[in-house]
Amino acid sequence: MKLSTRSRYGLRAMLELALAYGTKPMQIRMIAEKQDISNKYLEQLIAIMRASGLVRSIRGPKGGYLLSKPPAEIKLSEIFTTLEGPMVAVDCLEHPEYCPRCADCVTRSIWADIQDAMMGVLEATTLQDLADKASSGADSADYRI
Amino acid sequence: MKLSTRSRYGLRAMLELALAYGTKPMQIRMIAEKQDISNKYLEQLIAIMRASGLVRSIRGPKGGYLLSKPPAEIKLSEIFTTLEGPMVAVDCLEHPEYCPRCADCVTRSIWADIQDAMMGVLEATTLQDLADKASSGADSADYRI
DNA sequence: ATATAAACTACCATTGTACTAGGAATTTAG
DNA sequence: CTAAATTCCTAGTACAATGGTAGTTTATAT
Numbered sequence: 282m283k284l285s286t287r288s289r290y291g292l293r294a295m296l297e298l299a300l301a302y303g304t305k306p307m308q309i310r311m312i313a314e315k316q317d318i319s320n321k322y323l324e325q326l327i328a329i330m331r332a333s334g335l336v337r338s339i340r341g342p343k344g345g346y347l348l349s350k351p352p353a354e355i356k357l358s359e360i361f362t363t364l365e366g367p368m369v370a371v372d373c374l375e376h377p378e379y380c381p382r383c384a385d386c387v388t389r390s391i392w393a394d395i396q397d398a399m400m401g402v403l404e405a406t407t408l409q410d411l412a413d414k415a416s417s418g419a420d421s422a423d424y425r426i
Numbered sequence: 427m428k429l430s431t432r433s434r435y436g437l438r439a440m441l442e443l444a445l446a447y448g449t450k451p452m453q454i455r456m457i458a459e460k461q462d463i464s465n466k467y468l469e470q471l472i473a474i475m476r477a478s479g480l481v482r483s484i485r486g487p488k489g490g491y492l493l494s495k496p497p498a499e500i501k502l503s504e505i506f507t508t509l510e511g512p513m514v515a516v517d518c519l520e521h522p523e524y525c526p527r528c529a530d531c532v533t534r535s536i537w538a539d540i541q542d543a544m545m546g547v548l549e550a551t552t553l554q555d556l557a558d559k560a561s562s563g564a565d566s567a568d569y570r571i
Numbered sequence: 572a573t574a575t576a577a578a579c580t581a582c583c584a585t586t587g588t589a590c591t592a593g594g595a596a597t598t599t600a601g
Numbered sequence: 602c603t604a605a606a607t608t609c610c611t612a613g614t615a616c617a618a619t620g621g622t623a624g625t626t627t628a629t630a631t
């Protein structure tokens with residue numbers, strides 16, 4: 282099981298915006314360069330996050346993107362579910378009617394446990410937490426994967 | 427993010443074998459019928475688990491499949507990683523050399539946390555645990571998803 | 572022998588991933 | 602007013618994974 286580039290690139294881009302928060306808008310090109318991500322591809326990922334309201338944009342020269350709220354108010358779970366889709370391991374977690382025996386299905390409860398475990402981590406961490414860690418260690422906002 | 431049918435079908439098949447453990451071999455057709463899974467597709471999934479040593483097979487009439495060890499000794503993590511591949515959220519968790527800044531990469535540590543959270547659940551549960559739960563509740567080894 | 576069942580091999584349609592390409596719309600600076 | 606910078610939008614594309622189907626071969630209990 283692998284995370285797609287969507288969440289990986291997306292989180293890195295958001296962290297970049299978090300580090301620039303309160304200064305000036307940051308352009309796609311700048312983010313893509315710093316993070317070594319395809320310009321055009323990142324454009325699409327950010328569009329998804331703009332649609333969900335996580336970031337806002339300013340057009341024209343000197344434009345770019347900004348977090349739409351302070352990093353401390355953005356939980357990683359928001360970013361993750363925006364990019365990766367609703368984090369449901371199996372459909373019957375959301376739609377119990379799909380399966381006549383959901384109530385006492387033992388495999389279902391395992392998938393639910395897994396999902397809760399993952400979301401627990403993502404709910405407990407904000408962009409601010411990441412930004413703090415990143416700026417404490419050298420210039421470590423700089424990674425490849 | 428979704429689990430593939432591989433782990434879902436696979437776990438259900440293994441649970442079926444766990445419930446039959448100690449009696450007689452169970453045929454693919456029987457499992458597929460009980461669980462409403464495509465016969466031929468399940469054949470492939472079980473082949474993977476046979477290759478990994480989780481089940482053994484007996485050919486010919488009255489043949490079928492058996493768990494190769496008692497259900498209490500089979501952790502869900504074994505089944506999961508067999509079917510879903512090594513559960514690494516991102517490559518640099520396994521290959522730190524991919525990224526020059528792994529040591530202080532803050533996003534990497536998040537993926538590591540998520541992975542640990544998931545594996546925690548899967549490591550803590552055995553097929554026996556599931557079988558116990560399943561046989562306590564009516565005939566609830568019977569689900570669709 | 573024969574029927575049963577696994578084992579193996581090959582194919583296929585659909586979807587998702589990770590991009591690339593090109594241009595249109597908007598805004599700022601000069 | 603114009604030119605440049607930037608976002609916004611739509612489309613296409615190569616590749617791999619997913620979720621199967623189909624047919625043949627091999628082993629074995631009776």
